[in-house]
Amino acid sequence: MTSKAVFSTIRRSLTKPRGGAVSRGHHLSTSAATASESYASDEHAILMKGVRISGRPLYLDMQSTTPLDPRVFDAMNASSIYDYGNPHSRTHLYGWEAENAVEVARIQVAKLIGASSKEIVFLSGATEANNTVVKGVMHFYKDKKRHVITTQTEHKCVLDSCRHLQQEGFEVTYLPVKTDGLVDLEMLRESIRPDTGLVSVMAVNNEIGVVQPMEEIGRICKEHKIPFHTDAAQAIGKIPVDVEKWNVSFMSMSGHKIYGPKGVGAMYVRRRPRVRLEPLMNGGGQERGLRSGTLATQQVVGFGVACELAMKEMEYDEKWIKRLQERLLNGVREKLDGVVVNGSLESRYAGNLNLSFAYVEGESLLMGLKEVAVSSGSACTSASLEPSYVLRALGVDEDMAHTSIRFGIGRFTTEEEIDKAVELTVKQVEKLREMSPLYEMVKDGIDIKNIQWSQH
Amino acid sequence: MMIRQAAKKALGLTPCQSTPLSVGIFRSYHENVIDHCDNPRNVGSFDKNDPTVGTGLVGAPACGDVMKLQIKVDEKTGQIVDARFKTFGCGSAIASSSVATEWVKGKAMEEVLTIKNTEIAKHLSLPPVKLHCSMLAEDAIKAAVKDYKEKRVKTNSA
Numbered sequence: 151m152t153s154k155a156v157f158s159t160i161r162r163s164l165t166k167p168r169g170g171a172v173s174r175g176h177h178l179s180t181s182a183a184t185a186s187e188s189y190a191s192d193e194h195a196i197l198m199k200g201v202r203i204s205g206r207p208l209y210l211d212m213q214s215t216t217p218l219d220p221r222v223f224d225a226m227n228a229s230s231i232y233d234y235g236n237p238h239s240r241t242h243l244y245g246w247e248a249e250n251a252v253e254v255a256r257i258q259v260a261k262l263i264g265a266s267s268k269e270i271v272f273l274s275g276a277t278e279a280n281n282t283v284v285k286g287v288m289h290f291y292k293d294k295k296r297h298v299i300t301t302q303t304e305h306k307c308v309l310d311s312c313r314h315l316q317q318e319g320f321e322v323t324y325l326p327v328k329t330d331g332l333v334d335l336e337m338l339r340e341s342i343r344p345d346t347g348l349v350s351v352m353a354v355n356n357e358i359g360v361v362q363p364m365e366e367i368g369r370i371c372k373e374h375k376i377p378f379h380t381d382a383a384q385a386i387g388k389i390p391v392d393v394e395k396w397n398v399s400f401m402s403m404s405g406h407k408i409y410g411p412k413g414v415g416a417m418y419v420r421r422r423p424r425v426r427l428e429p430l431m432n433g434g435g436q437e438r439g440l441r442s443g444t445l446a447t448q449q450v451v452g453f454g455v456a457c458e459l460a461m462k463e464m465e466y467d468e469k470w471i472k473r474l475q476e477r478l479l480n481g482v483r484e485k486l487d488g489v490v491v492n493g494s495l496e497s498r499y500a501g502n503l504n505l506s507f508a509y510v511e512g513e514s515l516l517m518g519l520k521e522v523a524v525s526s527g528s529a530c531t532s533a534s535l536e537p538s539y540v541l542r543a544l545g546v547d548e549d550m551a552h553t554s555i556r557f558g559i560g561r562f563t564t565e566e567e568i569d570k571a572v573e574l575t576v577k578q579v580e581k582l583r584e585m586s587p588l589y590e591m592v593k594d595g596i597d598i599k600n601i602q603w604s605q606h
Numbered sequence: 607m608m609i610r611q612a613a614k615k616a617l618g619l620t621p622c623q624s625t626p627l628s629v630g631i632f633r634s635y636h637e638n639v640i641d642h643c644d645n646p647r648n649v650g651s652f653d654k655n656d657p658t659v660g661t662g663l664v665g666a667p668a669c670g671d672v673m674k675l676q677i678k679v680d681e682k683t684g685q686i687v688d689a690r691f692k693t694f695g696c697g698s699a700i701a702s703s704s705v706a707t708e709w710v711k712g713k714a715m716e717e718v719l720t721i722k723n724t725e726i727a728k729h730l731s732l733p734p735v736k737l738h739c740s741m742l743a744e745d746a747i748k749a750a751v752k753d754y755k756e757k758r759v760k761t762n763s764a
Contacts, residue, residue, distance in 0.1 A: 199635065200635040200636055200637055200639075200640060201635060201640060202640075314717070410615075423737050509694065510694070511670060511694055511695050511696055511699075513694075513696035513697060514643065514695065514697050514699075514700055515696040516645070517635070517640075517643055517696075518644075549667030549670075552667070552670040568696060584649060585646060585649050585692055585693060585700065586692060586693070586694045587663065587672055587673070587674035587692040587693065587694060588667065588672060588694050590651060590674075590692060598667065
């Protein structure tokens with residue numbers, strides 16, 4: 151009798167469609183929220199920060215972070231409970247087991263990038279890796295090398311570390327990029343000086359998704375014998391990465407961009423030819439003395455599993471994501487004109503689609519797209535009123551720089567999500583264009599660029 | 607019955623109490639702003655060449671904000687009978703201009719010149735970083751009134 155009651159409840163729960171506003175069990179189910187106008191009677195509606203949405207939004211922001219792959223979670227779960235020993239404890243079984251788990255992860259990460267496991271250093275993320283390399287390398291060679299070359303589209307942590315170096319007296323060249331987002335190799339060659347200590351170019355840009363010509367840059371650096379660092383946080387597990395082909399001396403990697411946990415990353419430091427760097431974290435000398443501190447075993451294990459999965463599934467993911475990207479782009483282009491893709495369409499990672507919609511402002515578009523989780527390169531979404539520095543480096547017109555939206559597609563994105571996102575985006579852009587004086591002027595045949603605007 | 611309830615709880619099927627989620631201060635839209643963005647009032651255009659219409663175009667695409675505010679004035683009484691707006695800008699800019707069109711309707715031209723951006727900002731609870739949107743709305747009203755007056759002078763002297 152009692153078991154019947156229990157079983158009938160279980161059965162009902164499995165067949166009933168689950169809604170649920172803030173219940174934890176529904177993270178992966180992005181039940182497409184219907185953009186209905188009246189939310190008053192919707193008991194699943196979420197009200198947060200003054201915005202009311204009728205369900206969890208579609209997650210299309212894979213560049214900012216990715217959801218945890220359930221297989222990674224399984225590995226981390228087990229490791230958290232069982233591998234609780236300190237991996238640096240040499241004297242007992244608990245330490246040895248934890249160290250084993252870390253070494254397995256090290257091999258998994260190394261395999262993904264074509265390196266030896268002895269060249270991998272674990273730390274807290276790509277930001278820490280970037281900081282360690284940029285500052286560490288220059289501090290080590292500060293007597294002979296005083297110059298760093300990087301690009302204008304690097305991640306903020308690299309640019310800020312370079313700014314810090316400038317304050318210490320080093321010189322930094324920020325290379326401009328072409329309108330398709332790629333580095334001009336001739337300019338790179340010209341900026342190299344005898345005292346250049348480091349070249350840092352990110353492999354895949356987080357905002358616009360362009361893939362830099364890594365092999366050519368690596369060749370130039372090898373010619374001039376300059377260490378080549380790349381921030382590959384958005385690249386590993388997504389495009390084929392090989393430290394030998396690219397001739398990189400340092401590489402930064404991040405866990406939470408490849409369906410792994412947050413709070414962990416790795417740094418590749420080449421052993422042949424040996425490159426030296428000063429550690430940022432001093433202490434017990436863990437991680438070859440380059441990063442002291444006890445490793446978070448379960449985070450590292452999670453990162454390793456994520457890398458292994460990424461290596462196995464890279465080809466399949468690429469096909470799936472490319473298909474979804476085309477579906478998204480074609481879907482939007484069919485219904486709307488004035489859609490511009492920011493950055494090269496050929497040399498690009500498919501999962502990052504940065505679009506500008508002419509005559510429509512980014513923040514108002516985002517506000518209307520509250521049922522789609524995306525991000526924008528518009529001024530209003532940053533704390534200052536400046537549009538994204540990456541878009542400005544591309545030479546995008548000021549008015550277009552305010553209108554960009556970044557769609558991030560990933561392993562778990564479904565076709566229905568893409569279709570719904572297309573539908574919502576088209577609807578919102580059309581509505582905003584109706585409201586836009588610029589669109590009206592263009593329709594009337596007035597050239598916007600010739601108008602004298604009254605600035606405020 | 608009790609077993610059923612216990613099973614339900616175990617499976618997490620009891621309705622979740624709405625936990626007080628801490629709302630961050632930054633990026634919190636006031637419901638008035640959301641309302642004006644989702645249901646903007648008075649979007650549209652009048653004929654620019656109509657002598658009873660005054661058009662104010664302020665802002666610049668480079669700054670990310672352009673507002674066009676048009677007023678239709680009753681020639682005999684000098685009252686604004688209708689208003690329309692079109693805006694290229696963020697949510698706060700759209701809301702500010704929408705509010706502006708609502709407030710100018712039915713008022714005399716001299717009266718609308720006294721509408722201050724601080725009032726618009728207060729009505730929408732704009733954060734400091736968005737105050738320039740309300741400033742632009744105030745400028746748009748003034749520009750529309752000025753344009754109408756200049757037109758009348760032209761038609762009177764013609």
